[in-house]
Amino acid sequence: MAPHKLCMIPGPIEVHEDVLQAMSTPATAHVDPKFVPIFGESIELVRKVVLTETAQPFIVSGSCTLGWDMMVNILEQGDEVLALNTGYFGDHFSECLEIYGAKITTLRAEVGSRPTNEALKEALKEKKYKMVTVTHVDTSTGVLSDIKSIAQTVKSISPETLVIVDGVCSVGSEEIRFDAWGLDVVISGSQKGLGVPPGLSVVVVSQQALDVFKNRTSPVVAYYSNWKKWLPIMQAYESRKPAYFATPAVQLIYALHTSLKLITSEPMEVRFEKHREVSAKFRQTIRDLGLKPLAQTEESSANGMTAVWLPEGIEVPQLVPALAGKGVQIAGGILTGLAGKYFRIGHMGISVMEPERHHIDKVVEVLSESLKELGYKA
Known part of the structure; x- marks a missing residue:
């Protein structure tokens, strides 16, 4: 380089030379027989990074913030959300969810700290929450949340409550065991621990969260971020079949595939x-x-x-x-x-x-x- x-x-972050080289792929159709398996395997490799067998990854053109917007798929008007806040991005995640009708209760810690497990337990006993949100690493403070302990506490008190992790600054650099820890959604993107230039939103969703989405009682008030549009696309590419809703960022997905292969090589x-x-x-x-x-x-x-x-x-x-x-x-x-x-x-x-x-x-x-x-x- x-x-x-x-x-x-x-x-x-700094990007590997092989990843940059992958981005130099000539103009390629998103339905090209050579691209389809690249996209399909990328979906499979995302599972390996967060250590899940059954969760559904979504890889969609957009910034990491698009992952916040995708929570509209499991939120309905008036849903109660408990937000564990460790900084700037916790504030703005909550702001996003409020736009989609969530009623936010915030557990906030002093700068450089994180809400205690005892405070979480008390909050969970006070009311029923649709979801608990937590920023795994708040990029504004460098504070690391203990998502394993948080998920264990939430599921032990309220198994129906979804555990939503903002993993934008943690996927690829922090330990995440999606299945073993009982996580429901991990939101990330291409430009941090996954080592790819910006432009891809990467969201991993449990079957429990997908069931909540499928059984909702009101329409999803979004178009581009609607899982009804994207789920068939992800399933098609993983089955090595082309599909179309919106044009994927072909060169970025080539880059992501190269980086994921490097990451999962050990x-x-x-x-x-x-x-x-x-x-x-x-x-x-x-x-x-x-x-x-x-x-x-x-x-x-x-x-x-x-x-x-x-x-x-x-x-x-x-x-x-x-x-x-x-x-x-x-x-x-x-x-x-x-x-x-x-x-x-x-x-x-x-x-x-x-x-x-x-x-x-x-x-x-x-x-x-x-x-x-x-x-x-x-």
Whole structure:
């Protein structure tokens, strides 16, 4: 790959050369006999990434946010939703669901923390919820939610309640065991842990959630995101048959297929552990520099990104350009009211799985240099 500024934000992430090459496929019809099995196998490979045998993946052209909109398929007017909130994206997921008629009850934690299991239990005993939503990794804070424990608690108290996971910044970098943990929906997209340029919404849906969709009593108030349109398409391509509702992003699906083949070429456990190892080492480096992550504990720290409080006297408009000038792109904060007080760095995908690229080493080097040049003394 030609020398370029490293994209080390929490997504989009650096993309493997083979994935970029796959995107250079010439103009190809979405019903081409060579493309149909590529799309079909991509659907199957998504299952392997989230460790499910029976769930239904949807791969649809659009941003990750389209996955939020797809929840219109299982929501009806007035449905009660319990939202576990760990930051900016939890707020906006709830905003999306309210548009489709959901009545939201929010369990919110202080910045850098997550709602407790005890608070979840109490909330579940107070009323019946159609679904519980949780952001697995809120990209605004780098807080990791314990979706295994959340799902166990929800299903033990209310088996009918659906567990909806915003996995945009977790699929491909965090441990997700869809079947074993009893998850119902995982929402993601192409540009983070799956290591593909932006443009694909990837949503995985349990049979329980599909039954809720099929047995709803009112029409789905959406057209493009309607599973009645998309389910036959996914089933057709997986059966290696062409079908049409809206034109898929052919070149992006070629890229996704290539990346999924790379990801699943070794057990997912290897990928989970490598991200845990690299992120723990990176956070320790941050502490050694005298800085402090937003996530308050190791257990609540994401493995694909880290948000870091800025030291006294240094501002985002100073630090971000300083690193960019040395060939590394990082991100400022986005949490309402605190955006200017911290910065964010991504560490997922090939930057983690292929250490010979020295992406993380480069980040540490230029971050240390830039802080020093800006007058910071650890």
